[in-house]
Amino acid sequence: MATNFETSKPIYMQIVDTIFQRIVRGEIGPGEKLASVREMAIHSGVNPNTIQRSYAEMERMGVVETKRGQGTFVIEGEIIVERLRHTMQTEIISQFVKSMEELGISRQQMISRLESFLKEGEQNDDPLK
Amino acid sequence: MATNFETSKPIYMQIVDTIFQRIVRGEIGPGEKLASVREMAIHSGVNPNTIQRSYAEMERMGVVETKRGQGTFVIEGEIIVERLRHTMQTEIISQFVKSMEELGISRQQMISRLESFLKEGEQNDDPLK
C-alpha cells in the first residue's frame, strides 16, 4: 500500500485521478461499487472527509452516482469509460503540446524527442533494481 | 498586458516558467538584464512581492544572479540555456509518459495518439494570428 502523495495537487483530487485511472484501465467497471468512504479512508491513510470530498467531486462530474444507504457506484454504460478515457487523454496530450510549444519546440521535434525518450527508457528498463 | 493566470500553480512559479521559456526560446540571452521587479510587476499586473519571489527562486536555481544596484541578470554562458532547455524538456516528457502509462496506454499508442492530436491541430494552426 502506497501513500506517497505529491505535494502540489490537493489530496482529494489526486484520489479522484487515481480512481479515474482505475476506471479507464478497466479495474473498476460501469455499475460497480466503489469502496465505502470509510474503507477507502482507512486504505488510503486519509481522513474520511477527504474521501467524501473526492466522491462528491466525481458525482458532480457525472462519473459516479450514490445510492442512499448503499454506496457509491460508477455510472452504468460503457460510454462513461470512453468519455473518461478521451477526456483524460486529451487533457494530458494538449498540456504536453502546449508546454513544448512554450519552449519553442516544433511539432515535428516533439515526436522525435518523445521517441528518443522512450527508446532510452527501454535500455535501463528493469535490469537495474 | 492582459494576464491570464491558471488558478492551479502559484503565480510566482508561473512567472518563473514564463521567464525560463523566454530564455530557452532565446528572447533573453545569457548575460542580459531582466526587467526590474517594479517594471515587471506593473507589466504583469502582479504584486511586486510576487515578482521578487520569482526572482529569488530563479537565483536559488542558479539561472540568474542579482548585482546590487544594477539589477538581475541571466547567468553568463550558453551552457545555462542548454541546461534549462534539457531540464524543462525532460521534465515535460517524463511527466507526459508517466501520465499516459497511468491510463494504461502503451508506448506505441502514445506516439500515434500524439500524432493524431497534432494532425487535427494543423487545420487551425498558424494561418491564424
Added chain:
Amino acid sequence: MATNFETSKPIYMQIVDTIFQRIVRGEIGPGEKLASVREMAIHSGVNPNTIQRSYAEMERMGVVETKRGQGTFVIEGEIIVERLRHTMQTEIISQFVKSMEELGISRQQMISRLESFLKEGEQNDDPLK
C-alpha cells in the same frame, strides 16, 4: 405513489441562497467583494468551513470568483445578475405551482388566490407598528 422526500436544505446552501438574494436585489453588485470567509462565519454564527463550502459552491456555479489572497468577488457584468434572477424566480414559481397542484388547486384559482392574498395584505400594511 411516490414518496420522494425533499432533502431539507443544508446550511451552506441556505447561505448561498441568501447571498444570491442580495446579489439579485442589487445589494452586492458585479465585481464587488464578498465578506471574507472568517467575517461571514462570525457574522452568521457558523463554522468557517461551512462558509468556505458556500463560497466554493458559488464559484462552481460561476457566480463568483476568488482572487488569491484578495478575497471572493461577484463576477463582472450585469448579465450574471439577470441570470441569477431568472433562475431563482423560476425555482420559486415552479415550487409554488407544484405545491398548489398537490392541494388540487387549478391554475386559474392559483392566480385569484394570490391576488386575494396580496389585497388583504395591503390593508394592514404599514399603518401598524
Added chain:
Amino acid sequence: MATNFETSKPIYMQIVDTIFQRIVRGEIGPGEKLASVREMAIHSGVNPNTIQRSYAEMERMGVVETKRGQGTFVIEGEIIVERLRHTMQTEIISQFVKSMEELGISRQQMISRLESFLKEGEQNDDPLK
C-alpha cells in the same frame, strides 16, 4: 448577530404534509380511517417511529383522532377539510410571497410572472416534444 435559518423540515412533518394534501384533495374524507402505523411505515419505506410521530402531531393539531383498538381517523365534519385547505393554502402563498420579496420583486410583478409561467406551461402540454 442573529441569523435565523429555517428549521429544516423533519420527515415526520413532511409526512403530515402529504396526508393533509390527500385530505384536502378529498382522497381521504372526514371520518375515514388512515392506514395503520405499520402499513404506512412499510408503504412509505420509513421507520414506524417516524409515522407514529406524524400521527401524534396530526392528533395534536386536531385533524385526526385515535380510537383505541380501532385505528386513527380523520375528524368528522366537512369543516375540518375547509380549515386544512385554508391553512395550507395560506402557508404556501405566504411562503411564495416571502421568497419573491426576498428577491426584491414587487407584488404586481409576482402576479404577471406567475401568469407568464403558467402560460408557458400550457404550450408543452402535448404538441411539443
Added chain:
DNA sequence: GTGGTCTAGACCACA
C-alpha cells in the same frame, strides 16, 4: 489577511 486543504470527531437520515 485571504482562501484552500486536511484531520478528528460527531450527528443525521436512509436502507
Added chain:
DNA sequence: GTGGTCTAGACCACG
C-alpha cells in the same frame, strides 16, 4: 452500514 453535513481547530501558500 451508507453517504451527507457540520463543528472545531490547525496548517498552508499566496499577496
